[in-house]
Amino acid sequence: DAGITQSPRYKITETGRQVTLMCHQTWSHSYMFWYRQDLGHGLRLIYYSAAADITDKGEVPDGYVVSRSKTENFPLTLESATRSQTSVYFCASSGGTGTSGGQALFYNEQFFGPGTRLTVL
């Protein structure tokens, strides 16, 4: 099916364990993103990727690792899960950026996956 998918949809793990959340998109979008959504904080950017093998930190990257060996996949790994990482995680993709007056804009529509609800006990 075309679109953006995330797996698993629900995950319960224990403190200290490694967890990997998967994200797959079929549009060949160049940009992919990982966000976490918590009450009172809205959506916060963890990491993003402009293309395969290019990743960069967002607002809250500590405790997370990403990779992007293929354009369509962007896994997010919690190397040693902590309770504070209990959250709903959303993956998103977009076709890229535009420009205006020589300044890069970042307004292309982002398409979001259905989310992964992660609980760390």
Add this chain to the structure above:
Amino acid sequence: TQLLEQSPQFLSIQEGENLTVYCNSSSVFSSLQWYRQEPGEGPVLLVTVVTGGEVKKLKRLTFQFGDARKDSSLHITAAQPGDTGLYLCAGAGGANNLFFGTGTRLTVIP
């Protein structure tokens, strides 16, 4: 961090009423987007505004970008139960980052 504050946080209204949701920041954004999110799903883009003072209409929804590109508003006319959801504004400040507001949870009562 470029903070985007939305108000109100929660809004419960009767079907047919009008409402306005606000998105404010002390930072200037090159563009601003509005998304709607329903329970158990990811956000879905409603509109993007790019020019200061810009007004866009999407059926019963009217979006405005402030002249100084620091704030935006979403006005819904004659709200319907199908408008229920979490409304998020998101500002693009630099080349790659998108900053989301804390959201306004709207409930429209039939």
